[in-house]
Amino acid sequence: MSKPIELKNVSKTFRHPMKVWDKVEAVKDLSFSMENGEIVGFVGHNGAGKTTAIKMIMGFIWPNSGEIKVNGKDPGDQEVKKTIGFLPERPYFYAQLTGMELLNYFGRLCGIKGSLLKDRSEKLLRRVGIFDDRNRKLSGYSKGMLQRIGLAQALIHDPQLVIMDEPMSGLDPIGRREVKEIIRSLKKEGKSVIFSSHILSDIENLSDRVLIIENGVKKHFGTVSEIIPPDRIRYKIEFDSPNEMKDAAFALFKGIRVVSERFIIDCDDLDDFNTKLSAIVEKGYPVLNAGGVLPSLEEIVFTTENTEVKQ
Numbered sequence: 001m002s003k004p005i006e007l008k009n010v011s012k013t014f015r016h017p018m019k020v021w022d023k024v025e026a027v028k029d030l031s032f033s034m035e036n037g038e039i040v041g042f043v044g045h046n047g048a049g050k051t052t053a054i055k056m057i058m059g060f061i062w063p064n065s066g067e068i069k070v071n072g073k074d075p076g077d078q079e080v081k082k083t084i085g086f087l088p089e090r091p092y093f094y095a096q097l098t099g100m101e102l103l104n105y106f107g108r109l110c111g112i113k114g115s116l117l118k119d120r121s122e123k124l125l126r127r128v129g130i131f132d133d134r135n136r137k138l139s140g141y142s143k144g145m146l147q148r149i150g151l152a153q154a155l156i157h158d159p160q161l162v163i164m165d166e167p168m169s170g171l172d173p174i175g176r177r178e179v180k181e182i183i184r185s186l187k188k189e190g191k192s193v194i195f196s197s198h199i200l201s202d203i204e205n206l207s208d209r210v211l212i213i214e215n216g217v218k219k220h221f222g223t224v225s226e227i228i229p230p231d232r233i234r235y236k237i238e239f240d241s242p243n244e245m246k247d248a249a250f251a252l253f254k255g256i257r258v259v260s261e262r263f264i265i266d267c268d269d270l271d272d273f274n275t276k277l278s279a280i281v282e283k284g285y286p287v288l289n290a291g292g293v294l295p296s297l298e299e300i301v302f303t304t305e306n307t308e309v310k311q
């Protein structure tokens, strides 16, 4: 059985948008492969090359050198494309369509119709949490709702490989958790998933393996614990507190700091993080940000040994 995705020494150079004589090396000599049923997270700072790599895998742009195989075939292959679901970084949809109409449109493009399409659309709308908004026009959807309908669109043809560029972007904490659940359920169904994020906490519990890209270069490829020793992750919770609850907020735990009117608590480890997060949510404080953060990706990248495990 072919691997869902295989890249060998792939490079992509763009002409510089401002200086025509200059080049931007967006992806440099990138090699990695994923196994069937695996979740791979692409992590890297803004401009690291994540979207460029994804666009090449999707066959939207071509590498200058190297080889890409998707299910053993060229990325442009029509049969291969039928097996891929894709959520772009900035999904654009016709604003005049309703959510239901959009799924209808994409479903029909993928050759699904009739009751199968209706059933699948309704199930997906429920799965992404916008069933009640299915008959509203997309022009009235919020950023998070558009992200959710984009996710439903990516799954309408029940693809075997799902590629999502920043699927959590624009979502509130509940939305992020729901998308993570969807990604987990896709794995349970035996699907392979690639998704990108520049937020480590989005990928740490979710990905089987992580590809860290920096300035277009693969820095590491492996499981999170292979790449980042758990003691290097600093867990942190940022939460808000309504005026009347401010004093009580300080009494929640020792060591609460206030930065720019945000309450911040650092946690010892993942268990401590989960306990504190549950307490904050239970007491009704709005959580602004929560997760494992690295002081900086570079620090990890430059101070750990090469931990790549397999290609």
Ligand SMILES: Nc1ncnc2c1ncn2[C@@H]1O[C@H](COP(=O)(O)OP(=O)(O)OP(=O)(O)O)[C@@H](O)[C@H]1O
Residues within 6 Å of the ligand: 014, 015, 016, 017, 024, 025, 026, 044, 045, 046, 047, 048, 049, 050, 051, 052, 053, 089, 198
């Ligand atoms: N069409 C293009 N023309 C010129 N340069 C481009 C083009 N697309 C991407 N680049 C450049 O390639 C580099 C990688 O961009 P890419 O969009 O792949 O990064 P990214 O990791 O997805 O970043 P982000 O987290 O901001 O989405 C950047 O320097 C970017 O400016």
Ligand SMILES: [Mg+2]
Residues within 6 Å of the ligand: 050, 051, 052, 089, 165
């Ligand atoms: Mg991007």
